[in-house]
Amino acid sequence: DVKVTQSSRYLVKRTGEKVFLECVQDMxxxxxxxxxxxxxxxxxxxxFSYDVKMKxxxxxxxxxxxxxxxxxxxxxxxxxxSTNQTSMYLCASRNRGQLFFxxxxxxxxx
Amino acid sequence: QKEVEQNSGPLSVPEGAIASLNCxxxxxxxxxxxxxxxxxGKSPELIMSIYSNGDKEDGRFTAQLNxxxxxxxxxxxDSQPSDSATYLCAVSQEGGSNYKLTFxxxxxxxxxx
Numbered sequence: 001d002v003k004v005t006q007s008s009r010y011l012v013k014r015t016g017e018k019v020f021l022e023c024v025q026d027m028x029x030x031x032x033x034x035x036x037x038x039x040x041x042x043x044x045x046x047x048f049s050y051d052v053k054m055k056x057x058x059x060x061x062x063x064x065x066x067x068x069x070x071x072x073x074x075x076x077x078x079x080x081x082s083t084n085q086t087s088m089y090l091c092a093s094r095n096r097g098q099l100f101f102x103x104x105x106x107x108x109x110x
Numbered sequence: 111q112k113e114v115e116q117n118s119g120p121l122s123v124p125e126g127a128i129a130s131l132n133c134x135x136x137x138x139x140x141x142x143x144x145x146x147x148x149x150x151g152k153s154p155e156l157i158m159s160i161y162s163n164g165d166k167e168d169g170r171f172t173a174q175l176n177x178x179x180x181x182x183x184x185x186x187x188d189s190q191p192s193d194s195a196t197y198l199c200a201v202s203q204e205g206g207s208n209y210k211l212t213f214x215x216x217x218x219x220x221x222x223x
Contacts (some may be wrong), residue, residue: 042198043198
């Protein structure tokens with residue numbers, strides 16, 4: 001079975017902190033994605049990566065950056081966390097058309 | 111902005127009935143279409159994919175695609191309470207390595223015993 005692991009299930013941070021969300025997949029997939037999910041807004045793509053060190057902006061990249069130094073790991077970085085970044089963050093990797101999601105990180109920024 | 115629209119619901123059906131979920135998309139270049147199911151507090155999981163016009167059946171699930179109308183639907187026959195979840199329609203615009211999947215906001219389905 002494909003496994004996508006997100007480092008934290010729940011995270012509480014202060015406004016202005018730098019936040020790292022880590023994601024690791026074990027299936028050698030080239031494509032990886034970061035989404036955020038908010039009530040009433042659905043899943044929105046933040047960034048995706050189609051290869052090591054390659055990244056593309058999604059629909060809502062502002063306030064975020066990403067890092068893909070190794071194929072299996074895709075990190076989402078909040079440079080200076082703000083309260084409007086409180087959300088559920090979902091990482092996914094792709095095999096053909098199918099996305100495999102991690103269990104999500106519920107981030108609260110106070 | 112490429113859009114994927116779904117009825118937000120909630121959609122409520124009795125056990126054993128057919129649940130019909132609908133989705134429209136704006137980008138005529140879209141090539142691949144997916145239905146994901148998301149239980150409360152869980153991550154989305156793929157239940158159906160469809161790539162060409164017509165129907166595709168998998169057990170109690172049937173996906174229907176009409177590219178001319180830019181419409182994709184999911185039918186769930188003999189609905190069960192365990193089908194109660196949010197159903198997400200997703201559409202991809204594939205082009206080489208630049209793969210992007212756009213999701214609708216989801217339709218909440220409740221199946222009443």
